[in-house]
Amino acid sequence: MNDFLFLSASPNQQASHAYRFADALLKKLSERHPGMSVNKRDLAANPLPPLSAAYGSALTKRTPFDDPAFRQSEELIDELERSRHLLIATPMHNFTVPATLKLWIDYVLRIGRSFSAGPEGKVGLLADRPTYIIVSSGGIHQGPQARQPDFLSDYLRHSLKTIGITNNHFIYLQGMVGSEEAVAAAISTARQQLSNTPLFAGVEPESTAFEASV
Numbered sequence: 724m725n726d727f728l729f730l731s732a733s734p735n736q737q738a739s740h741a742y743r744f745a746d747a748l749l750k751k752l753s754e755r756h757p758g759m760s761v762n763k764r765d766l767a768a769n770p771l772p773p774l775s776a777a778y779g780s781a782l783t784k785r786t787p788f789d790d791p792a793f794r795q796s797e798e799l800i801d802e803l804e805r806s807r808h809l810l811i812a813t814p815m816h817n818f819t820v821p822a823t824l825k826l827w828i829d830y831v832l833r834i835g836r837s838f839s840a841g842p843e844g845k846v847g848l849l850a851d852r853p854t855y856i857i858v859s860s861g862g863i864h865q866g867p868q869a870r871q872p873d874f875l876s877d878y879l880r881h882s883l884k885t886i887g888i889t890n891n892h893f894i895y896l897q898g899m900v901g902s903e904e905a906v907a908a909a910i911s912t913a914r915q916q917l918s919n920t921p922l923f924a925g926v927e928p929e930s931t932a933f934e935a936s937v
């Protein structure tokens with residue numbers, strides 16, 4: 724069992740604002756909890772293979788879980804099952820999740836495996852766990868300054884709920900293509916959001932080190 728599954732989805736990889744914010748948090752948290760284990764999966768550096776026809780076909784039948792068509796899906800679902808917390812660092816791409824993260828969703832939301840479907844609708848089959856989602860965006864999509872829709876948050880919230888994960892905290896890094904001052908203000912707002920969450924309250928990285936790294 725790992726303490727964290729850390730998924731990152733930005734093409735900027737380790738230079739990504741969202742990645743660096745999330746990574747700095749994990750480092751700080753691990754100082755508090757030495758031995759904390761983190762399984763990192765960079766969905767941009769190591770892209771998942773495109774969905775195959777065999778996967779699509781296996782999904783719609785009562786195919787055994789050990790069928791080769793499910794190998795990638797099983798690996799990703801196993802990773803989730805072996806993690807007490809989930810941390811996702813993702814940019815917003817065209818108002819929603821980037822394609823790298825969408826592909827992960829397409830492998831992990833699997834009827835009969837991670838959710839069931841019946842008259843009551845779709846019911847999640849995985850254990851709920853504290854989940855933190857760091858979303859970076861070039862512009863603003865939340866609050867009175869919003870100039871664009873946010874199809875990312877509800878979509879991701881609903882996707883996670885479908886598999887049973889409802890204990891979600893969204894943290895927004897907005898306006899990240901703005902001036903240095905705007906970026907600093909965005910980081911400060913994100914820190915305030917974090918300070919209201921159970922896991923990261925009181926573990927915000929020291930201001931100077933953190934700002935230098937984000």
Ligand SMILES: Cc1cc2nc3c(=O)[nH]c(=O)nc-3n(C[C@H](O)[C@H](O)[C@H](O)COP(=O)(O)O)c2cc1C
Pocket residue numbers: 733734735736738739740741742813814815816817818819859860861862863871899900
């Ligand atoms: C293909 C693409 C689409 C984007 N779409 C949006 C968008 O819809 N809204 C927005 O605010 N920013 C958009 N951006 C800007 C990124 O969200 C922004 O640069 C963000 O800070 C990148 O995050 P990262 O530094 O964590 O990689 C887009 C960037 C790319 C490359």
